[in-house]
Amino acid sequence: xxxxxxxxxxxxxxxxxxxxxxxxxxxxxxxxxxxxxxxxxxxxxxxxxxxxxxxxxxxxxxxxxxxxxxxxxxxxxxxxxxxxxxxxxxxxxxxxxxxxxxxxxxxxxxxxxxxxxxxxxxxxxxxxxxxxxxxxxxxxxxxxxxxxxxxxxxxxxxxxxxxxxxxxxxxxxxxxxxxxxxxxxxxxxxx
Amino acid sequence: xxxxxxxxxxxxxxxxxxxxxxxxxxxxxxxxxxxxxxxxxxxxxxxxxxxxxxxxxxxxxxxxxxxxxxxxxxxxxxxxxxxxxxxxxxxxxxxxxxxxxxxxxxxxxxxxxxxxxxxxxxxxxxxxxxxxxxxxxxxxxxxxxxxxxxxxxxxxxxxxxxxxxxxxxxxxxxxxxxxxxxxxxxxxxxx
Numbered sequence: 001x002x003x004x005x006x007x008x009x010x011x012x013x014x015x016x017x018x019x020x021x022x023x024x025x026x027x028x029x030x031x032x033x034x035x036x037x038x039x040x041x042x043x044x045x046x047x048x049x050x051x052x053x054x055x056x057x058x059x060x061x062x063x064x065x066x067x068x069x070x071x072x073x074x075x076x077x078x079x080x081x082x083x084x085x086x087x088x089x090x091x092x093x094x095x096x097x098x099x100x101x102x103x104x105x106x107x108x109x110x111x112x113x114x115x116x117x118x119x120x121x122x123x124x125x126x127x128x129x130x131x132x133x134x135x136x137x138x139x140x141x142x143x144x145x146x147x148x149x150x151x152x153x154x155x156x157x158x159x160x161x162x163x164x165x166x167x168x169x170x171x172x173x174x175x176x177x178x179x180x181x182x183x184x185x186x187x188x189x190x191x
Numbered sequence: 192x193x194x195x196x197x198x199x200x201x202x203x204x205x206x207x208x209x210x211x212x213x214x215x216x217x218x219x220x221x222x223x224x225x226x227x228x229x230x231x232x233x234x235x236x237x238x239x240x241x242x243x244x245x246x247x248x249x250x251x252x253x254x255x256x257x258x259x260x261x262x263x264x265x266x267x268x269x270x271x272x273x274x275x276x277x278x279x280x281x282x283x284x285x286x287x288x289x290x291x292x293x294x295x296x297x298x299x300x301x302x303x304x305x306x307x308x309x310x311x312x313x314x315x316x317x318x319x320x321x322x323x324x325x326x327x328x329x330x331x332x333x334x335x336x337x338x339x340x341x342x343x344x345x346x347x348x349x350x351x352x353x354x355x356x357x358x359x360x361x362x363x364x365x366x367x368x369x370x371x372x373x374x375x376x377x378x379x380x381x382x
Contacts, residue, residue, distance in 0.1 A: 061333065081326050084319050090330065113312070120311030121304070127318035128275050131325065135272050138329050139281065142252065 001026065001102065003074045004049060011121050018116055025112060026102035031055075031095040038093040044082035046103040047126065050075055053099020054164055058172075059091045067173040069133070070096075072160045080130045096165060141175055149174045150184050192217065192293065194265045195240060202312050209307055216303060217293035222246075222286040229284040235273035237294040238317065241266055244290020245355055249363075250282045258364040260324070261287075263351045271321045287356060332366055340365045341375050 001023050008014050008022070026049065031037055038044045040059065048055070055077050057069045068091060071077035082089035083106060112119040140152050153174060154162055171181040192214045199205050199213070217240065222228055229235045231250065239246070246268050248260045259282060262268035273280035274297060303310040331343050344365060345353055362372040 081323055085323070117308040117311065120308065120315050124311050124315035124318055127315055127322050131318055131322040132272055132276070134322065134325050134329065138325065 003051070004102065007049075007074070008122065011125055012118055014118075018118070021115065022112055022119065025108040026104050029101050029103050031099045031101070033095055033097050033099075035095045036092060037095065038079050038082070038089050038091075040090060040092045041088045042082075043086055044079040044089050044093070045086075045107075046105045047076055047078040047080075047083055047109070048093075048101040048103050050077065051100040051102060053101070054096040054160070055093060055099055055101075056096050056165070056169060057091045057093050065172060066175075067169050068137075070157065070161045070165050070169075070173070072158060072164075075158075076126060076129075080126075084127070096169070146174070146176050146180055147184050147187070149176070150181065150188070194242070195293065198240075198265070199313065202316055203309055205309075209309070212306065213303055213310065216299040217295050220292050220294050222290050222292070224286055224288050224290075226286045227283060228286065229270050229273070229280055229282075231281060231283045232279050233273075234277055235270045235280050235284070236277075236298075237296045238267055238269040238271075238274055238300070239284075239292040239294050241268065242291040242293060244292070245287040245351070246284060246290055246292075247287050247356070247360060248282045248284050256363060257366075258360050259328075261348065261352045261356050261360075261364070263349060263355075266349075267317060267320075271317075275318070287360070337365070337367050337371055338375050338378070340367070341372065341379070 004023060004026065005014075005019055008019065028051075029048075031053070037048070037055070050071055050073055052073050054070070054072045056067050056071075057077065057079055058065045058067045060066070069077065077093065079089040079091040079093050081087070082091075086106060109119070109123065113123065136156075140149055144152060153170065167181060167185075168178045171178040174181065195214060195217065196205070196210055199210065219242075220239075222244070228239070228246070241262055241264055243264050245261070245263045247258050247262075248268065248270055249256045249258045251257070260268065268284065270280040270282040270284050272278070273282075277297060300310070300314065304314065331340055335343060344361065358372060358376075359369045362369040365372065
């Protein structure tokens with residue numbers, strides 16, 4: 001949970017007592033590669049802080065998986081709209097590799113907001129980051145060329161995600177065919 | 192500021208002292224129809240609670256205005272990514288009709304978070320609502336027919352927005368030509 005402490009301290013000063021309290025709300029869970037954590041149609045009961053591993057969210061469009069987010073060590077992930085509203089998820093959350101997470105339930109988080117209002121800042125931070133992420137993704141998809149999209153992806157993701165997420169997942173995330181991504185990658189290596 | 196009190200009370204219990212404090216941070220401002228409040232490229236220094244009027248946000252794509260949000264009496268609006276990051280706005284915020292707002296600066300809001308951490312809940316609420324709005328808009332744009340998009344718009348907006356926002360603004364918001372929206376509206380009236 002050292003990552004959690006560092007992360008929270010980047011948001012606000014936190015006492016040992018407050019940290020103990022919030023840390024105890026997180027539950028360690030392990031998922032195998034390809035295991036589904038939240039299925040489309042289920043309610044996302046928790047948000048996940050990844051200790052080690054790689055997860056993705058995706059939805060189906062015309063029977064094809066469209067990836068919408070990747071996260072790895074030290075990052076939070078959930079099917080966020082479902083989590084904040086506690087309504088059926090329109091996306092699936094799935095492990096790409098064997099992954100260990102700390103899960104924090106909506107119920108536990110709401111209790112933390114009540115006990116220590118400063119944890120609202122954590123909720124605000126997560127909502128703001130998710131907002132920025134989806135806004136930026138929409139803008140990039142609407143306005144950039146294939147090559148620009150891939151360069152933006154490289155700039156805005158950790159090395160682990162760039163190296164370990166399968167290429168056809170990245171292609172669907174960028175809204176392009178795997179062959180197009182392959183061509184773009186070759187052009188970039190050459191240039 | 193009665194609307195503000197009712198709104199805040201829907202989020203959390205609030206004392207007279209807390210309400211006085213936050214209410215004093217809001218500044219009354221008036222804008223004329225077509226007046227620009229935040230220009231693309233400027234930093235959105237404030238978020239606006241509309242007392243009476245009608246505002247929109249839009250960005251330019253290939254020289255055309257693409258509307259992204261409408262808000263009227265009792266609703267909050269800003270160019271939100273710019274507001275939370277204090278970076279240049281990629282959108283313009285403009286009055287559709289003469290509008291009176293209460294503006295709350297980022298600086299004042301941050302001070303409120305420090306003085307009364309419960310106001311973080313207001314920040315979290317705004318971020319979550321903006322997240323849900325942009326996620327839903329993206330999904331609707333990707334998956335619905337023109338008719339479905341318009342019906343969804345009718346269901347998810349106040350009567351004032353439906354009745355007073357010019358039809359060509361609504362068409363660009365829905366990603367369709369004004370003639371298509373006109374045809375869809377006629378079909379709906381007939382059915």
